[in-house]
Amino acid sequence: MRRQKPLTRSAAGLGRGTRIFLLLGLAALAAGPSTAPDAARSASLAVIPIKDEITDVLRRSVERRLEDARAAGAKVIVFELHTPGGLVTSALDICRLIKNLPADVTSVAWVNHEAYSAGAMISVACKKIYMSPSSAIGDCAPIMVSPTGGLEELPATERAKAESPVLQEFRDSAASNGYDPMLCRAMVTVGEEVWWIQSTTGDERRFVSAADKKKLIDDVAEAERKWKTVESLADPKSGREQPLVQPVDRPDTLLTLSQSEAVAFGFASGIVGDLDDLVGKLGQSGAPLYLETSGWETFAMWLNSPWVRGFLFMIVVVGGYIEFSHPGLMLPGITALVALAIFLGAPYAAGLADIWTFVLLGVGLALLAVEIFLLPGFGVAGILGGLMVLGAFLGTFIPREPGAPMFSLPNLQGTWDALKIGIFAMSGGLVMAMVGIVLVLRFLPQLPVVDKLILSNPSAEALAPQDPFASVGLVGDVGLVISDLRPGGQARFGNEVVDVQSQGKYVEAGKRVQVIKRDGGSIIVRPLTDEA
Known part of the structure; x- marks a missing residue:
């Protein structure tokens, strides 16, 4: 069956996330035009995948896609779940979005292939649950881990704070959608046993605590018992009876149900192989509207x-x-x-x-x-x-x-x-x-570009002081002493007067001297009369 996909995406549902990305300079790309859905997008059934970790970004995405589904006229909205869980606050918001759907809209959870933790909470918020082959649902309790990575007992106060909003959500969903409250509680709370019992006449089954099981079965004489534990369950796929391990949930475990257990316990409505199978079981026809996360989400x-x-x-x-x-x-x-x-x-x-x-x-x-x-x-x-x-x-x-x-x-x-x-x-x-x-x-x-912007380190030659008279008084030049050399003084070479130094001898002004050596900025001279 071909899946319809929306022709446009609305950015109106991004809320605070859009404003954040506006500040980051992404708004020009992330914000798209909001257009009304046309006839090509109309469908009686819409599918909203919820995959990977549940965050506020995903919550806003689900809110946007719910608006698209409602605008398309969908009367059945399927939430395809493949998630290990995520933020409890985000999951609680998604549950409220699902429960606030109009009464004429049917919400369906399709566990494909796992709905753990917050994913299980979203599943029970829907009116129906369907499982895919090799799927699982449950395990929605807070666990304390020590800084070294080992498990530690959660203090009673901290456990109550962490469990309170989750338990309240599960209780509300169980009452609204007809899920067994004992199973819902077992997915959240450890420390309790859950038993599956049935009447001796076989016309009623229920889940009870260890205390209720003791009261209804263990403390009653065998001949007078009206209840007994369920010993087997029918596999939904093969129809064959299989042994059932009791209790269904032990005090040290969190309840997690396989696809067969979920259906046999009445928690799920059935097992579906693919989307076409699910559409058929829901009594719908036509191509479903498949609303995926947008590229920017x-x-x-x-x-x-x-x-x-x-x-x-x-x-x-x-x-x-x-x-x-x-x-x-x-x-x-x-x-x-x-x-x-x-x-x-x-x-x-x-x-x-x-x-x-x-x-x-x-x-x-x-x-x-x-x-x-x-x-x-x-x-x-x-x-x-x-x-x-x-x-x-x-x-x-x-x-x-x-x-x-x-x-x-x-x-x-x-x-x-x-x-x-x-x-x-x-x-x-x-x-x-x-x-x-x-x-x-x-x-x-x-x-190539940076080397023009960054000044390179100067060489030793560049850092050396420059002699302004480097071309005056070269070795062999002859000049005229204009001040007595004692041994330092001045001499004229052409039109330039420079400081010179004799070889240690006194030279009177007016004598002619010849440069015999340059040592850095010093000019060493000797009188010409010495050569005579």
């Missing part, structure tokens, strides 16, 4: 990759060094400033950098200015300022944790991972910068 996400940010950091360091070591070139300084603006602006637009990083950067730069202009050589202000600037740069890699105060140490695995990535990117950028500086010192003055 993809570019904005690309700018936040560690490799790109490490390269930008290298440009900032090398460009700043060239500008300070060769004042007046301007181009390296401008390049460094543009790279710095992108280095700081891209993560802020993506929701990764918090406002405190820019406050820390401003204070650090102020301390560096104090060190340079007010207290040169003092050292303390410069060291503190440099550390603050580096800390601010590193902070642009670290998102704020949900429920955490503005200044707090990382508690969640994703935050520690982001910190490690930031250290790796900046260290790599610094190493590349040092190599670049060495190359600059070696080759920059030899470039």
Whole structure:
């Protein structure tokens, strides 16, 4: 089945991200004309892929594509999920966008091929869930990682703060869309067992906690039991009964469901092989409207990759060094400033950098200015300022944790991972910068254009003082003494009067002398009468 694609892209949904890139000089390229959708874009079903890490850039992209889908008249909107998760705040915003769709619009999550963490939260915000073959959904709990990389128990207060908004979102989605609340909770919270039980008559099944299972089964005499544990499940693909391992979720694990488990547990509506299969199961006809991320949205996400940010950091360091070591070139300084603006602006637009990083950067730069202009050589202000600037740069890699105060140490695995990535990117950028500086010192003055802008170091001959009378009083010239030589004095050679020095003998004025030696700027003479 052929997929329709939009003919134009609206920039209206980029919001704060567009303003950031305006400041970076990208607005002229990123902002496109906003046009009303035409008949060629109309479709009853639209597909919005949500892939890779979920950030604020992706959230704004989803918002824009939802507007395009609504403008095209889509009554079924499919969210194709292939994501490991991402920012909780961005995912919560996407969930609200989905739940705020009109009642006559059906939202469908298509897990193709994974929807972990924030991806699982977005999935349950939809009215229906479909799974692709070899797919998985779940694992949406905060985990604390120690600075050494080992797992540690999350304190109760911190766990409550981190889990609260996520649990509330799952509870609301379960109540609104008919998903089992026990399974939803098990995807977020550890420490609880989940059992799948059924009535002895076989007409009802439910998920219960270990306490409820004990109350309904273990504490009841076998002859009087009305409930029993489910021992097998029917594979949705083959239809064959397969043994079921109980409990469904253990206290030390987070619930993650395969495609077969999700369907058998009633969490997903079915398994689909491809988009055509999904369109058929949803009872739709015609080509779906496939709304992908725009080129500039993809570019904005690309700018936040560690490799790109490490390269930008290298440009900032090398460009700043060239500008300070060769004042007046301007181009390296401008390049460094543009790279710095992108280095700081891209993560802020993506929701990764918090406002405190820019406050820390401003204070650090102020301390560096104090060190340079007010207290040169003092050292303390410069060291503190440099550390603050580096800390601010590193902070642009670290998102704020949900429920955490503005200044707090990382508690969640994703935050520690982001910190490690930031250290790796900046260290790599610094190493590349040092190599670049060495190359600059070696080759920059030899470039055809730059060699005309940079003054070359003068030679030793050029630095030597010049004798204004270099052509006067050459060896063999004869002159007239005009002041007694004791042994120094003056003599006239032609029309020029110069200082001369005899060989140690007294010579009266009016005598004729001959130059016998020049030693630097000194002229050594002898009286001609000595030759007689």
